[in-house]
Amino acid sequence: MRIILILTLALGGAAPAAAQPGRQTPADPAANRDAREKRDQPAPRAPAGIHHRIVSNPDDTYRVQLPRAVLNRSITIANVGADPVVNPRLIANGRRNWFSTADILAGIVTPGMSDRDKALAIWRFLVDNRYHDAPAHQDIEMHDPVRFLNVYGYGFCDDSATNFMVLAGQAGLKARVWGLSGHVVPEAWFEGGWRMLDPDGKIYYLEDDGHAIAGVKTLEQRPDLIHKYPSPYYTNAEKLIAIYCSADDNKLAEGYRKRSEAVHTMAFTLRPGESLTRHHDNWGVYFTSHSSAREPRNTAREHFGNGTFAFAPVFENDIFRKGADSVSNLRAERAGDTWVLASDHGEGSLVYRFASPYPYLDGWVKIAGHGRVALAFSETGDTWSEIWTSVPGAKVDTTVRLGGYFRTRTGRPTYAYRLKLTLDGQV
Incomplete structure (x- = not known):
């Protein structure tokens, strides 16, 4: 196993306060056409330094020591070996290992914490790491x-309340969500009662003893507590009082429990010739199917980035077969100084599955060669949509766009798909 780690860095200055590498590429190709025409390909600034590292041990850990005041423009992990690399992880400064919900919690709660301390730690974590x-x-x-x-x-x-409920539940606490007709907040059970900690409003309220955290039922009767502890986000205290104290429309919202889960991970595999680059900046593509759809904020603190998976199958020594769903009637052969893919006495096919922990938003396939070539797309592998077919007998040298096949403005995004190359000739 051999991988190469490339960090594109700009030295000097100060890093944005809460910039997160690898954040979503928070989009219907038509909706993003103008942005893509302006920024069709990522164009990070010229690097001041690039770090390369070959890793041969399957469980190796490589640390890059960077100077202070460094701006991270992009990070690339590339598999330059002959075997798949499974689930590589990038962790900055020993923090934010968010591969799974269990890993997230391992960075929040510690052994011996009381239930109160767990709930407060989860609340603080969400206050600090979302907007x-x-x-x-x-x-x-x-x-x-x-x-x-x-x-x-x-x-x-x-969203913040439901994720608090999920994290608290995974940490062993009882937790639930309230709908307040104008606001949604979570509660956790500790110290003998239900306690409300609002990560979105960045607030919780102390009772008269200065220790006990008030729950929704207490706040319905105690508008003075809402005045006493002003929310740094929802600054209109009178509006908050009206939301909490109109008790008739305050309801436990169990529907959020049914519409939540803790199953996603940041798992992915890099086949030989495959790489992932996560850019600090973006080129204007993102997923949203919300009724108030618009581009996410893009400030120094509230920022989103785009990334790219790139895959150039390695034909030498039949390495291209590793990680393929299927290979039929195809062989690798030399053509001058390079290796190419050729069909063996008739039509052949090659199917690759692509899976990402981030949504797919757009894509390109570059094809060059001669003979009849066809490309098809499938999300499940059961049914196929023909994307492109070459002109019979013509030389092939083209780039095929995939953007229209990814959900970007409806439903949920695309995290996995398959491509099938059908070949009668050589590419």
Whole structure:
């Protein structure tokens, strides 16, 4: 196993306060056409330094020591070996290992914590690592902690409340969500009662003893507590009081429990010749199917980035077969100084499955060679849509766009798909 790690860096200055590498590429190709025409390919700034590292041990850990005041423009992990690389992880400064919900919790709670301390730690974690903005989806897509934090990083009050409930439940606490007709908040059970901690409003309220955290039922009767502890986000205290104290429309919202999960991971595999680049910047493509769809915020602190998977199958020594779904009637052969793929006495086919922890938003396939070539797309492998077919007898040298085949403005995004290359000739 051999991989190469490339960090494109700009030295000097100060890093943005909460810039997150690898955040979602928070889009119907038509909706993003103007942005793509302006920024069709990522164009990071010229690097001040590039770090390369060959890793041969299957469980190796490589640390890159960087100077202070460094801006990370992009990070690339490339498999330059002959075997697949499974689930590589990038961790910055020993923090934000958010591969799974269990890994997220391992960075929040510690052995021996009381239930109160666990709840407060989860609340603080969500306050610090997400921001309020129109979510990309109105349902379960936002209600998995790994997707919420790694892919998106933003959402409405119900998204923060539901992810608090999921994380608290995974940490062994009883937790639930309230709908307050104008706001959504979570509660956790500790110290003998239900306690409300609002990550979206960045607030919780202490009772008269200065220790006990008030629950929704207490706040319905105690508007003075809402005045006493002003929310740094929802600054209109009178509006918050009206929301909490109109008790008739305060309801336990069990529907959020049914529309939440903790199953997503950042798992992916790099086949030989495959790489992942995560850019700090973006070129204007993102997923959203929310009713108030718009581009996510793009400020120094509230920021989204795009990334690219690139795959150039290695034909030498039949390495291209590793990681393929199927290979039929095809062989690799030399053509001058390069290796190419050729059909063996008639039509052959090659199918690859592509799976990503981030949504696919756009894509390109470059094909060069001669003979009849066809490319087809499938999300499940059961049915196929023909994307492109070459002109019989013509030399092939083209780039085929895939963007229209990914869901970017409806439903949930595309995390996996298959491509089938049908060949009668040589590419």
